[in-house]
Amino acid sequence: MEQPIIQITGLHKYFGQLEVLKGIDLTIQKGEVVVVIGPSGSGKSTLLRCMNFLEVPTRGHVLFKGEEVGQREANGKMVRLPEAVLDKQRTHMGMVFQRFNLFPHMTALQNVIEAPVQVKGMEQGKAEELGRNLLKRVGLAEKAGQYPAFLSGGQQQRVAIARALAMEPDVMLFDEPTSALDPELVGEVLQVMKDLAREGMTMVVVTHEMGFAREVGHRVLFMDGGVVVEEGKPEAIFSNPQHPRTREFLAKVL
Amino acid sequence: MSEFLAHSITIMPALLSALLKTLQLAVISAVLGIPLGLMASLGRISKSRILGLIASGYVTLFRGTPLMLQVLFFWGVFSQLEGFTAALIAFTLNSGAYTAEIMRAAIQSIDKGQMEAARSLGMSYGQAMRRVILPQTYRRLLPPLVNELAALTKDTSLAMVVGVVELMKQSQQFVARTANVAGTYVWAALFYLVMVVALTALANRLEKKLEARG
Numbered sequence: 001m002e003q004p005i006i007q008i009t010g011l012h013k014y015f016g017q018l019e020v021l022k023g024i025d026l027t028i029q030k031g032e033v034v035v036v037i038g039p040s041g042s043g044k045s046t047l048l049r050c051m052n053f054l055e056v057p058t059r060g061h062v063l064f065k066g067e068e069v070g071q072r073e074a075n076g077k078m079v080r081l082p083e084a085v086l087d088k089q090r091t092h093m094g095m096v097f098q099r100f101n102l103f104p105h106m107t108a109l110q111n112v113i114e115a116p117v118q119v120k121g122m123e124q125g126k127a128e129e130l131g132r133n134l135l136k137r138v139g140l141a142e143k144a145g146q147y148p149a150f151l152s153g154g155q156q157q158r159v160a161i162a163r164a165l166a167m168e169p170d171v172m173l174f175d176e177p178t179s180a181l182d183p184e185l186v187g188e189v190l191q192v193m194k195d196l197a198r199e200g201m202t203m204v205v206v207t208h209e210m211g212f213a214r215e216v217g218h219r220v221l222f223m224d225g226g227v228v229v230e231e232g233k234p235e236a237i238f239s240n241p242q243h244p245r246t247r248e249f250l251a252k253v254l
Numbered sequence: 255m256s257e258f259l260a261h262s263i264t265i266m267p268a269l270l271s272a273l274l275k276t277l278q279l280a281v282i283s284a285v286l287g288i289p290l291g292l293m294a295s296l297g298r299i300s301k302s303r304i305l306g307l308i309a310s311g312y313v314t315l316f317r318g319t320p321l322m323l324q325v326l327f328f329w330g331v332f333s334q335l336e337g338f339t340a341a342l343i344a345f346t347l348n349s350g351a352y353t354a355e356i357m358r359a360a361i362q363s364i365d366k367g368q369m370e371a372a373r374s375l376g377m378s379y380g381q382a383m384r385r386v387i388l389p390q391t392y393r394r395l396l397p398p399l400v401n402e403l404a405a406l407t408k409d410t411s412l413a414m415v416v417g418v419v420e421l422m423k424q425s426q427q428f429v430a431r432t433a434n435v436a437g438t439y440v441w442a443a444l445f446y447l448v449m450v451v452a453l454t455a456l457a458n459r460l461e462k463k464l465e466a467r468g
Contacts, residue, residue, distance in 0.1 A: 054370055083378060091376030101371035105389050115375035118385060160371075167375060 003066050005030050005171050005202050006051060011060035013046055020046045022226035024060070028171070033203045035217035035234070037210070039249060042223040044206045048173050051204065052093045053086055064089055065170065091119060094164030098176040100156040102148040108135060108159045109144040112166050119167070127166075134162040138192050154185030158192055165196075172196065174205040210253055214238050222246045261437045265428045272424030273445050279338070279410040279420060280449070283345035284403055290346065291353025296383070298358050309354065316351035322412050324348055329416040337416035345413075349406045356398045360391035393464045400457040404450045421445055 006028040013021035020043045028034055036044045049055040050062055053070030057078075062069045070086045071078045080086075102111050112134055113127040122130070135141050138158035148156050157177055164172060174193065178186040190212050197203055197216045207213065213220050213234055220237040222230045222245075230243045238254075241247045297309030316324065321344065329340035364387050372382035414423035425442040429435050 052374055054374065087373075087376045087378050090374055093374070095371075095374040097367055097371060099365075099367055101365070101367035103368065103371070103386050103390075114385065115377060118381050119376045163375070 002030055004028060004063075005032075005065060006204070007061075007063040007066075008047075008051075009061045009063075011047070011050060011062060012058045013043070013050060013055060014058045020226055021050070021057075024228060026221070026228070028202065028204060030170075030202055031200050033197045033201075033205065033216055033218045034221060035213040035219070036204065036206045036221045036223060037208070037213055037249075038221075038223035038229075043226040044221075044223045045175050047223070048175050048204060048206050051171075051173055052090050052095055054095075064093065087119070091115070091167050092170045094167060094169035094172045096157070096160050096164055096172065096174045096177045098179050100148070100153070100160045100180070102156050102160055102163070104148050107145050107147055108140060108151065108162075111148070111159055112163045115163070116166050130166060131162075134165055135159070137165075137195075138162045139188070152185060153181045154188045157181065157189045161189075161192055161196075171202040171204065174203065174207065176206050176208065178207065178209055208253065210238070210250075222249065224249065258437045261432065261434050262441065265432075265438060265441070269421070269424055269428070269441055269445075272419055272421045275338075275413075275418060275420040276407075276410050276422075276445075277449070279342060279345060279413055279418070280403075280407045283342055283349055283410075284406060286346040287349030287353055287406070288399075290350030291357055294350060294354035295357035295361060298354065299361060312347075313351045313354050316348050317355070321345075321348050321409055322415060325412050325416055337413065337418045340416055341410070341413035341418055345406060345410060348409075349402065352402050352405075353399065356395060356402060357391065359398075360395045361387060363394060364390050393461065396457055396461050396464070400454060403453055407449050407453065408446055 004027045006026070008024055008026040011021055011024040012019065022043075024047055026034075026047075036047065038044050046055055050057050051064070051069070053062075056070065067089070068081075069089055071080050073079075102108075103114065106114060109128065109131045112131040113122075113124075116122040116127045116130060117124060132141065132144060135144050138161055140155060140158055140162070143151060143155060143159070148159070151159065161172075161177075177193070178189050181189065186209070190209060193203070193205070193212070194216050205212070205217070215234075217234045219231060220234045221228050222237060222241075222243070224245050230237065230241060230246045237246065238250065241250055294309045294312055297305040298313070300306060324344040324347070325341050328343050329335060329337055332340065335343075368386055368390065369382055372386040373379070377385070410420060411422035413420050414426065417423075419427070421442050425438050428438045432438070
């Protein structure tokens with residue numbers, strides 16, 4: 001079997017006294033689309049943010065392509081990796097945020113090419129060509145020169161996806177990408193994500209969109225209270241949930 | 255009236271060269287104080303405890319003591335310094351401390367998601383600061399910064415206590431010599447006013463330009 005893209009073992013995360021993740025084990029293979037569902041406060045966003053070290057795990061291991069993310073073990077203690085090493089690891093993991101987090105002082109195109117130019121040292125002209133192609137891919141070719149303030153939420157999120165793709169990541173992490181959108185704008189963002197999945201992108205998607213989970217997910221994780229309560233193929237989870245908490249949750253959201 | 259005119263003509267050459275001194279003090283300490291303030295603000299928000307301690311110690315010290323004391327201190331302790339240099343050091347350090355707090359507040363007002371987005375793309379902390387965070391602070395920074403620079407411009411008058419013949423000292427000397435209080439100070443007041451108004455106008459133009467960017 002190929003080396004997994006992400007391998008998480010015994011992951012615990014505390015915020016002060018509060019234990020948000022209570023021992024997570026999760027392996028994600030190349031090309032897999034894993035959808036994480038669950039009630040608010042179940043720890044699903046925290047799990048995602050531990051994958052690229054936006055949150056520092058309290059205990060346990062997060063390996064990206066076999067390499068511990070952000071830290072290493074030395075004499076039984078976890079020691080931070082140099083920032084430059086972490087930066088390098090992050091270039092291979094794209095992240096899309098609930099609130100888009102586009103850079104408001106840059107146009108759509110500038111947002112997309114910022115990291116390729118600054119981080120990879122890509123030549124401006126080449127980066128612009130790449131940027132325009134990516135904007136075309138998310139259906140926003142004609143918005144290249146617009147500032148985020150003049151784009152709808154759905155358009156902003158599609159630019160954010162293009163921005164993450166510009167670094168040619170091995171995995172895309174989506175943190176509730178449609179939760180801040182007006183209902184009529186959700187579809188366009190999900191469509192872009194579906195296209196990505198079809199092209200074979202490895203994706204971890206935290207979402208409340210059950211339709212997306214069912215249709216696009218290869219595997220669905222149901223989280224509650226900081227643990228993975230149940231996981232399996234979407235059809236199994238949605239039509240025949242085993243755990244009462246899963247049933248209860250699905251009954252509320254479906 | 256003709257007496258005022260004659261008086262004005264007599265004092266004007268010396269007053270203008272004193273104005274130049276005032277401008278030098280204000281411009282140089284602003285030009286040095288702003289980067290100093292930026293460094294101190296970055297120190298204050300950095301994760302490094304040592305940098306944080308140094309930066310907040312510096313800010314506390316220079317905001318918590320009178321500027322006049324600072325001017326006299328540098329002049330008195332480093333006796334080889336000319337009054338002009340001593341005053342310049344005090345103004346720069348004092349202005350840097352106030353600027354640091356202005357910049358810190360502006361940086362911290364930027365949404366946390368901006369730093370996260372930049373870092374998630376693999377940008378270093380420095381790159382994220384320089385390319386993403388700081389450019390977003392300019393608009394919020396401008397009004398309080400102009401306030402600080404206006405205060406600094408007027409505070410340069412304190413250089414008179416260490417013998418720098420700037421606008422205030424020169425005016426005072428003319429008053430002592432000619433006993434024409436109103437006819438002298440009215441010019442000094444006008445010059446200070448013009449400097450502050452010019453600064454404000456410049457800032458307003460800059461603000462409009464930043465706004466147009468969207």
